[in-house]
Amino acid sequence: MSKRLKKLIFSKLFLFSALAGLFVFIIVCAVFMRYIFSGLPPVYEMEEYTPAVTTKVFDRNNNLIHEFSIEKRSMVPLEDIPVDLQNAVVAMEDREFFSHPGISIRGIFRAGLYDLVAGRAKQGASTLTQQLSRGVFLTQEKKLIRKIREVILAIQIEHKFSKREILQLYLNEIYLGSGSYGVKAAAKKYFNKELSELTTGEAALIVGLIPAPGRYNPFANPDLARQRRNLVLDVMQQQNYISQEELEKAKKEPLPEKQPQEEAQPGQYFIEHIRRILEPKYGMDVLWKAGLNIYTTIDIKEQALAEQIMNKKLQEYDEQVAKGLGIEIDPNDAEADTANSEEEADTQTPKENYPRLQGAFMVRDVKTGAVRVMIGGRGFDESKFNRATQAKRQPGSSFKPYVWMAALQKGYTPATLVKDLPTMFYYDGRNWRTFNENSDLYSLDLAKQSFIASKDFNVWVPKNYGERNEGWITLRKALEKSKNLVAVNLIDAIGVGEVIRVARKAGITAPLPRVPALALGVSVLAMDEHLAALTTFANGGIHTDNYYIERVEDANGRILEQHVPIEEAAFSPQNSYLLINMMKGVVQRGSGAYVSRLGRNIAGKTGTTQSHRDMWFVGMTPHTAAAAWMGYDDDTSHENGARFTGSTTARWWTEIMQEILKDEPNDDFAVPEGISFAYVNPITGKLAMPSERNKFLEAFISGTEPQSF
Template identity: 35%
Template sequence: MSRVKTSILALFALGIAACGILATTIVLAWQQLPTLDQLIDYQPKIPLRVYSAEGEPLAEFGEEKRVVLNVNVIPDHLKQAILAAEDERFYEHPGIDVQGIVRAAFVNFVRGGKAQGASTITMQVARNFYLSREKTFNRKFYEILLALKIERELSKDQILELYLNQIYLGQRAYGFAAAAQTYFGKPVQALTLAEAALLAGLPKAPSQLNPIRNPEAAKKRREYVLSRMLEAGFITQEQYAAAAAEPIVLAQDRYRNDPTAINGNGVGQYVAEMARLFALERFGDAAYTAGIQIFTTIRLADQRAAEAAVRHGLLAYDRRHGYRGPEGMLDAKAVAERDWDTLDAQLSSYPDFPEALAAVVLEASDRRLVVWRHGKTVEFTDKALDFVRRSLGAKAPEEQRLRPGAVVRLRPLPNERWELTQLPEAQAALVSLDADTGAVRALVGGYDFGLTKFNHATQGQRQPGSSFKPFIYSAALEKGWGPGSWVEDAPLFFSAELTGSKDWEPKNYDDRYEGWMRLRDAVAKSKNVVAIRVLNDITPAYAQQWITRFGLDPAKHPAYLTMALGAGSANPWEMARAYAVFANGGYLVEPYFIQEIRDAQGNLLLRVQPKVAGQDAPRVLSERNAWMMDSLLRTVVERGTAAAARARLKRSDLAGKTGTTNNQVDTWFAGYQPKIVAVSWLGFSQPRSLGRAETGGRAALPIWIEYMETALQGQPEVKRPMPEGISTVQLDDKTEYHYSEYPPPSPYPPSSEPVEEAPPPNDMTEDPFYDLIQQRRQGTPDAAPRAPVLDRPFLN
């Protein structure tokens, strides 16, 4: 008996000692626990976000996708799904769930390892903020202590809010709000019960349960969460059945099923990239984690219309020039065996682009083409094959022939119809500004940002062609020219002696000449030789100085006669700023695309205060010059090379100028309504001819027209009153205008007899351009040749 008592006393002593050791260990460990400042003053990594003028999201940049929300805005069914999946007794236990620990210990003992954990939501918060994910007893011990400490200093709702915003859920998404956008493309408040259950199941294994990569595993986990919600009494049997039967439709699936939707790159990506670069320069790497919010000037409806217009213009151009052949080839065996899983995986390597969706050919013959994309089969016959007909049949060139396994592109049409298309090789751009402030309403740098990151709207320097002529004519108005002035439309020839290099014989685009004509008609018909005669009269040096009024860089437009043909360089952004001067009545406004910048808490960091036309923007053209130029440019739209705009838009307040460069390398249309300026361009990234028939009026103008159909909705027509300093005269049964201090133009053309051009000076050393000519002849670059001497066109 004494031995039993002794054993009991010994065990009791050991128990007391063990408890003492454990208590000491806990005290020492507790003292080593970190402070909870990181939780109390929660500063998550919030990505840079870019918004439209209306506050709609355009893009976000950062390693972690995160949307921080207050726990009170999280819908109940999502919170219930999370509790059911992770910690049903969260609001009851003190940070650790003893019942859960006992259950996990028993399962682990039976299975002979650490098969199941017992982490509460509080313990997961402790681990996510302070500890590693390694499965050791030491880490679990500290996790439990931290959980107890967290429960002492934070409320249950504060803990749950930290969990909801911090937990990693795959696809770079941190927190349930970010995951809802990533997987389903919607805010958490719009999640269905089934979608909430799927997200609630992700914390267990975000990579393995990712519905994008492993939809079956995600579906099974969703069913488990729904069953736990049913057991907990959160949902009824009917709700469970309905949610379990609901198909998993991800954001990417909605795009596949709704091909008219914008793809994963989103809308306004070229502007978003411009905003990202601005933020990076201003804030450094902190821009990606500090929650910076950039609100742009982009109007969402305008931006969508601009992107659609650019796509449609490029697809139309591409269609005019024929099918080039399949984009690639998939596994022929998978096609023959109709191995849809393999085909789906292989086809996914060809990303979809708006209105150019990837598909694979299943059957191909002279009369029938059957294609498949992600579960949908489409058949083409008869006229629907016209675009690809040269690539069908055994006689088609091998590299262009369509056969089973060939990758093609589909374009959706109304009423669930489709047409065959291809990704365009050419590129296009559009910039639209508010004419009075310079605020960018829309900007498109190419067919799609996912296809090319190069921004042709701001980075590309191209020859503006005839769209540059209005700046020459604006300068000419100050030298006595007027819309009614006579000018000869006749061939020109400049010898090598005059040019200092080689013979130059500029021609009109169509190589047709009409003799003496009014300047207004020459502008409307975009006569090249007329522009050269006018520039020669006012001198290239004067014109080069004049264009600076429009914000144009004179270094990019050398003072040669070729300036009249737009042989310098500019981009759509610069051209839009320049044309805004005509649109707003003579004021230079600076384009800007950022409206304001705020921090993560919404505090204002920067707000742009633009200079406004008619208020504080500098006047660079007289009111009469701007009005006269507007009159000339309206003629281009009324009955000139841009008459299609008037016919389609049916407005009288449109003005602009087409532009086509030599060999049809670049095509432009720069135009405006007095409140909105827009410039469109189409060409190849690596300059080459678009084709003989491709002009600004055919390639670039349709883009401008389609965009302006949306941009001008609700805009009243504007009629400008004629300012002082302009007189009228009746010519050819029409009212014409001229500066009051100059005599009115003659109603009769000059003599039809040829005008003898003055020969070059005998003593070239007296020519003020002598030194430049000699430099040019010796091969010195950038030397301006002397302009040829021509008789001044008849002005009165």
């Protein structure tokens, strides 16, 4: 083969190899670039990018009362961020920010040379835009692939967005330690200030945190933090962002010595209740990260006052109980509820040394059902169990209004004479029956002996509080004096089923036992349901459910949900007025008389269960209704220390409501059509003679007034 032929063949082989190699190189590059770009998000997503921002909760007066957040973060327009802070970021992190196309070629070469000498990827050389692309879309790994993607994405971002938009997002997105994202959260975290209040030195300290928030944390490493802050200030002065005088002044500013303590905020049981409502509906990510605005019904000022008064009174009662049990309590010890630190709490009298009362309190609007105050216990940090919504307790005599309403529906009037006489009930294996052959306790005690001997019978002989009975008294007086015997005789005459129907129509959904003792409140009810049901009578027989949220908006102000009022006519306005008018007598002359010192038209009912385990007071004006409960979580009574009743609860109910009602007009309950008034003898229930001194002006449904004297 000639040399010429060999040369030709060799050249063709070389050309073929070169072309094949080039083809392979192109294929490899294409695959590599496809891999690179496959890991990049579309840059248009930046326009829709929404970082995890704080969900805000507002009270009825638009006061911010809570924030739901996994990351402490708030979005702030650039114009609301101090110029010193903007300048400090540019000076320290990217002095060519306003001139480069998203990357710094000189910085990349410098970082590459440094990394080559160091033998590993160490130098950053990232512009603000690169840092933003990494923080929003990419990982923090120091890998070549990630770096290439970061550069490409930074160039795309610069092409799509203005420098001001990029700087704004960067300042709201950057992590600054202690769970704080963005400069607004950092200002609050380190200085407990709004952005507008930051000094030049404080702005420099925040910017100094960016490379290593843990290392330059002023609380953990004050010396390093001061050095870093001063370096930021020096660079700002060198780049003519601040004068020499401003530099010296800023360097003299003290560093924050102690992280601002977040004060225990009122309304934590309410906030948790809101979370329990909304989290299942929207999901955890939306509630905690989507920046919702939740407008609630609570009045945070009233809430704070109510918490303070209730805790104070229950602590006083605790001390009474302890004294009765012979337990010494240092009066200088502050109660553990109000301790501001673990060290303070350690100085308290140990709680296990004496019984500790718990309490719950709730206020709602009579007509709308809007809940203004909710207290679920003496301290949310101590116990997150909400005794206003989650606890089921016996209502005692505060259940009696349902019995009285059933009587009114059966034709009774407030002046009807009812039996306040001993009655024995026995259970024959199928039903509860009354034993009526005797009318005094002694005779009943003798009569029941034959039943006690039989295993087939259960016997129950109810008694009045104080074991006194008055024979026959008016329906009004029986409610005012909270007569147990009248209640059980009424339910026996009317039927347990009728009372249950009334309770259901009022709004009670809890199981109700079909026993005569239901009249004395042996069922278990949640406070929120009981309050809503009793408020039905104050609202002219119209039932409205409690509600807690007025509306929920997304981060852009779009309404996601809004409260729609639902009213249900449960009882006639006439019967409702008669019952409320009798319940006013409970406050004026009966077991809730302490409340009368408010000087208002208030209808109410006390409740005390067996062995003083539960003590209630529920009261209402034409506009506002409130329920108070106190007792022990372990359902014991501790009667040896102090004997509390519903009248005791009415005392601190009164103290709280004195504050809550001070701006409310002192209106009386409206008298509906079909109601007439007549003077009656309060003992006989008949019409009173004009000359009688103790006559009482009673309300009746027109046509049911007594006809004889």
